[in-house]
Amino acid sequence: MPLPSSIDDAIVLDGDSVFLAHPMPFSYPETLGYLTRSNEEVLHRVTDDGRILKLLRIKDLPLLVELAHEPDRDGLRIRCLSGSCASERLREAAGYVWDWFGLDADVEAFYRMAARDPVLSPLILRHSGLRIVGVPDLFEALCWSIIGQQITLSFAYQLKKRFVQTYGDSLEYEGERFWSFPDPAVIARLSADDLRPLQFSRNKANFLIGVAREVAAGTLNKAQPELRGGFDAAVVRLTALHGIGPWSANYALMRCLRYPEAFPIQDAGIHQAVRKLLNLDAKPTLAQLRELYAPWAGWEAFATFYLWRSLSD
């Protein structure tokens, strides 16, 4: 099978499963590495032998899928474990995975730039095939941006877990419970007092509810021209939301709308990574960062993802 350039070339339906060929470069182990970075993650589970189980919602109905790597065929097998397994739904599940794992991205073009960059070149060799693991759902991406403003990543994961397990839908399979992210319409009906016991600050509770109300009302969605019509306009649209500042907007544009130039430059993780890679005594100054990232123009999102990855090297 030739390398797929679009998802239509990549899918082969096969009974109750679908085979999704992936373009190259793509590293399944690197993807798994990202997906297993927290033990508190509730929106998917990675098994000891490297399969991924995730509860999707396809056309408002649950679908529990299992992803397995088929390295000799350069692809992923997506199996329906529970829920309605109609082939059209499996096709949509494959589309979700295609988006989730960033299989549309032109990683080769990023590599051509990064190969000439002293900071990035070792990273792309060490983590060859790492793509930006995304958050396909806009509401989930914005919520995670807000929750991720938390003081530590581990506390952010605790908050997400409580949020999902309190307001999300779930399904039990072979004695284990799987969760999907809360429906914005459910969150839209809450008040801040409902979220305070989960240890959200009053501000963050109100931010989440505010975003949920816009998404539920239809005034905020992934397909809208304000978000699709260019990076600058998308930043303006998102930062108009209460609780979404420059960092959060760029984070969501990187991981959900997949603008390659999205750059959460205020990110503490980026600063730590740069400090480590350049052996600095203190976190880099704005001037140092500017000099460093000038050659990355247009590829900042990929550079950021590789910098984050370098933190656990």
Next chain:
DNA sequence: GCCCAGGCACCGA
């Protein structure tokens, strides 16, 4: 007991 961790809104100048 105290400080600090990260990002955002708000306040006062």
Next chain:
DNA sequence: TCGGTGCATGGG
């Protein structure tokens, strides 16, 4: 347009 402050919890 700023610089400073409060917010949340938990680890050192």
